[in-house]
Amino acid sequence: MTETTTATPTPTPQHRAPRPLRALALAETRLFLRDPMTLLIAVVLPTVVLAALGAVPALREPSEMFGGLRFTDYFAPSLLAINIAVLGLQNLPTGLATYREKGILRRLSASPMHPAAVLVVQLLINVVTVVIGTALMLVVAVYVLDVPAPRHPVAFALTFLLGTSAVFALGLVIAAVTPRARLATGIGAVAFMLTQFFAGVYLPKFLLPEALVRIGEFVPPGVGAFQAAWMGDGPAPVHLVVMAVIAVAATTVAARFFRWE
Amino acid sequence: MPVIEVDHLHKRYRDQVAVHDVSFSVEEGEIFGVLGRNGAGKTTTVECIEGLRSPDGGSISVLGLDPGRDRAALRRVLGIQLQASELPEKLRVGEALELYASFYPSPLDPGELLERWGLAAKRDTAFGNLSGGQKQRLSIALALVGNPQVAILDELTTGLDPQARRDAWESIEQIRRGGVTVVLVTHFMEEAERLCDRIAVIDAGRVIAIDTPAGLVAGLSDGQRLRFRPSVPFEDAVLTQLPEVASVQRNGPQVEVRGGGDLLTAVTSTLARHQVVAIDLRLEQPTLDDAFVALTGRSTEN
Known part of the structure; x- marks a missing residue:
């Protein structure tokens, strides 16, 4: 060992480099911001849809059909599912599967940086974006469209945490088991549509059969719990527990099957 | 003391043997060629040296380190150019080098590397917009940005046009003059003959000859x-x-x-x-x- 240290060539003029993890986070954030479509759909779209609906006078009147709520109030929790699922089921798994397919993870593993770091960084970037998109919609809903603020803020935060975790964990499973990026995109799109359907984004829930609505309460991110925390009497513990179980189970499966190359 | 020692390396994938029995040693400061046709086991051999794959038999030592056990220490002193690895489409050339420079304890100056590899004008170009030759040169620059003691370059001139290939050869000689030991995996005879001090000829997972290019020719x-x-x-x-x-x-x-x-x-x-x-x-x-x-x-x- 000592011999190898003495064999070190005298260093050529050295370059002051930033910290590795910070540099990686910075680079990945830049790349994320260079994809305007994702930003548009994930951050802005749900808010725009809600604002557009709020511009229709008839939808600002309370109705028995919506349990005495206005349509905007009734529909807002469903819209939260859009940005959570776009980022968790499409952006995250497609990004990771692409990195694996193109050998970007492998290239990292040939450097002192472990490829797991890029996975964590992408996970964080997507989570932060979900938080920003959700916050934007809450602010616009409450301050612009006069939707009441969540009645159970702590329960709402918990519901958001668990629902988002469950969706992202499923996204990691997709990233783990799909050998090709295209397949990850395809499976992610199907999963995305299922979550949106059960969240009542495509058809508002009053148009869905009761059985589907009940099932939908257990489909991540669990819009039933969001609704109950926002407008109702608080989320049913069983819904939250199911989200937590899905999050833990799916993360375990993803960790078990994830391949770096 | 040799910089790299490979002793009876054996590696199989499921029931297929990729490397039967490979032994060689690389001396400090030389350009050592690993020559063989596609599928001969060259890449598997160097991937075991790089610690990207674990051997099923035999032993490897790189700068006194065990690629399996001392992975982290090895990564800091080894520059690796992989045969097929890309970068994110929208990552720019300068950003890529800065990023990889940040991973190493005493990196080279990314700006100088860009100059040396003819990429200075492409600093702000996204990886996805580079030509094949430019991608290849960036990949070589990334392998060297950590100021490695040993550089392992796998099929480095594949995809380069003849002029770019000659430029790359020039640069490899320059790397060696800088004191870096180079392992060059290739199936181009001209490249091996021009650059390598010694060559291990690998065929069907075995070393069938190790000599200087002139020695191999004289052996006929x-x-x-x-x-x-x-x-x-x-x-x-x-x-x-x-x-x-x-x-x-x-x-x-x-x-x-x-x-x-x-x-x-x-x-x-x-x-x-x-x-x-x-x-x-x-x-x-x-x-x-x-x-x-x-x-x-x-x-x-x-």
Whole structure:
């Protein structure tokens, strides 16, 4: 060992480099911001849809059909599912599967940086974006469209945490088991549509059969719990527990099957 | 002490053996070639050296480190260019080098590397918009940005046009002058002949020869061909008794002598002693390709 240290060539003029993890986070954030479509759909779209609906006078009147709520109030929790699922089921798994397919993870593993770091960084970037998109919609809903603020803020935060975790964990499973990026995109799109359907984004829930609505309460991110925390009497513990179980189970499966190359 | 020592390396994927038995050592400061046709086990061998794959048998030491156990320490002193690895489409050339520089304790200056590899004008170009040759040069620059003691370059000139390939060779020699030991995986004979101090020829997962390019060529017993017209007739036996000569053939007035070693001196001096002048004397030197074909029975072009 000592011999190898003495064999070190005298260093050529050295370059002051930033910290590795910070540099990686910075680079990945830049790349994320260079994809305007994702930003548009994930951050802005749900808010725009809600604002557009709020511009229709008839939808600002309370109705028995919506349990005495206005349509905007009734529909807002469903819209939260859009940005959570776009980022968790499409952006995250497609990004990771692409990195694996193109050998970007492998290239990292040939450097002192472990490829797991890029996975964590992408996970964080997507989570932060979900938080920003959700916050934007809450602010616009409450301050612009006069939707009441969540009645159970702590329960709402918990519901958001668990629902988002469950969706992202499923996204990691997709990233783990799909050998090709295209397949990850395809499976992610199907999963995305299922979550949106059960969240009542495509058809508002009053148009869905009761059985589907009940099932939908257990489909991540669990819009039933969001609704109950926002407008109702608080989320049913069983819904939250199911989200937590899905999050833990799916993360375990993803960790078990994830391949770096 | 050798920089890299590979001892009876064995590696299989499921029931397919990729590397049967490979042993060689690489000395400090040399350019060591790993030559073989596609599928011979070259890449698997260097991936075991790099610690990207774990061997099923044998042992490897790189700068005194075990690639499996001392992975982290090895990563800091080893520059690796992978055969097929890309970067994110929208990552720019300068950003990529800055990023990878940040991973190493004492990196080279990314700006200088960009200059050296002819990428300075492409600093702000996204990876997805680079040509094949530019991607390849960036990949080499990334392998060197950590200021490695050993650089392992796998098929580095694949995808480069002839001019870019020559430029790359120039740069590899420059890297070596900087004190870096280089392991070059290639199936290009010209590249191996031009750059390598020593070459390990790998065929079907085994090392079948290790020597300098000249040594490999000289090892051919009948690789050289000497053609001439004798000024006066002479007996074949005058030449066939020479140890350097393998065969003598006559085509009309032309004589063709095949052999190895210092064939030219041996033949001309013997002819001179018999008062024969060799007119229109031509020597055809065998190439590394001839040596490779003789060693493996086929050329690299399958």
